[in-house]
Amino acid sequence: MRLAFMGSPDFAVPALRALHGAGHAIAAVYCQPPKPAHRGQRETRCAVHVAAEALGLPVRTPARLRRDEAEHAAFAALDLDAAVVAAYGLILPKPMLDAPRRGCLNIHASLLPRWRGAAPIQAAILAGDDRTGVTIMRMDEGLDTGPMLLAEAVPIGPETTASTLHDTLAALGARLILRALAENPPAVPQPDEGVTYAPKLTREDGRIDWSRDAAAIDRQVRALNPWPGTHTRHGEEVLKVLDAAPLPERTEAPPGTVLEAGRVACGGGTVLRLTRLQRAGRAPQEIDAFLRGYPLAPGDRLG
Incomplete structure (x- = not known):
């Protein structure tokens, strides 16, 4: 043909x-x-x-x-x-x-x-x-x-x-x-x-809103991999969130609050564990290696 x-x-x-x-x-x-x-x-x-x-x-x-x-x-x-x-x-x-x-x-x-x-x-x-x-x-x-x-x-x-x-x-x-x-x-x-x-995506679609529940944020991370990617801000630093996983546990901490071991409070009392992150100009890292070299501490806020 x-x-x-x-x-x-x-x-x-x-x-x-x-x-x-x-x-x-x-x-x-x-x-x-x-x-x-x-x-x-x-x-x-x-x-x-x-x-x-x-x-x-x-x-x-x-x-x-x-x-x-x-x-x-x-x-x-x-x-x-x-x-x-x-x-x-x-x-x-x-x-x-x-x-x-x-x-x-x-x-x-x-x-x-x-x-x-x-x-x-x-x-x-x-x-x-x-x-x-x-x-x-x-x-x-x-x-x-x-x-x-x-x-x-x-x-x-x-x-x-x-x-x-x-x-x-x-x-x-x-x-x-x-x-x-x-x-x-x-x-x-x-x-x-x-x-x-399904409208065309923009980089702004990748910004994480921690007031959403953990399952929705997990879908966002998976859906926008590899482009435009998902990101959050820790102080002046922008962190790319490459992988994450919703957890069954609950928390009363405000959304965006960093918990222990790379866990973050999300909307509705849900919890998301960050499993792979990347800083600007750096290589991606699994969460344990990332936390050894970057001060993301319990009580910090992401936004």
């Missing part, structure tokens, strides 16, 4: 490799343009760009699409059976949505219509969902509103992080898109009930 692939981050790479490995003719790979990154702000290609070049595939990196009629015409000239889209980062205008014979198929990391939008993996963990999954959807002009072709669920456990869930769903998406192309299942409209949205 003659395809275009449109994606940018690590999440999209397994699907690109699976399509190429299955023998589909990938006429072009679209991804975000190189951007300044790392120390020195060097121009850096996204993960899909790197993977496509390693596979010998032609890469296009338009900065915008909405009003670029030349880009619309170039896309139509590819004479595609379908386009596969996975976390591309640009909105496809109607002329491009309509160009492939079987449309543009999106690999979305949730069980639609739950968690439409930019950060569905993190949103599912933050909300305490016990499962999520991947939906293959035929795209329309709405935000993740198109009809569904396939979906498959995976569990979210008490130790699931966004990082581990990302990798599970990326592999699942690669498998499901191959099925969707091979089987051409009928498209089913999304239900009107149960629609939720």
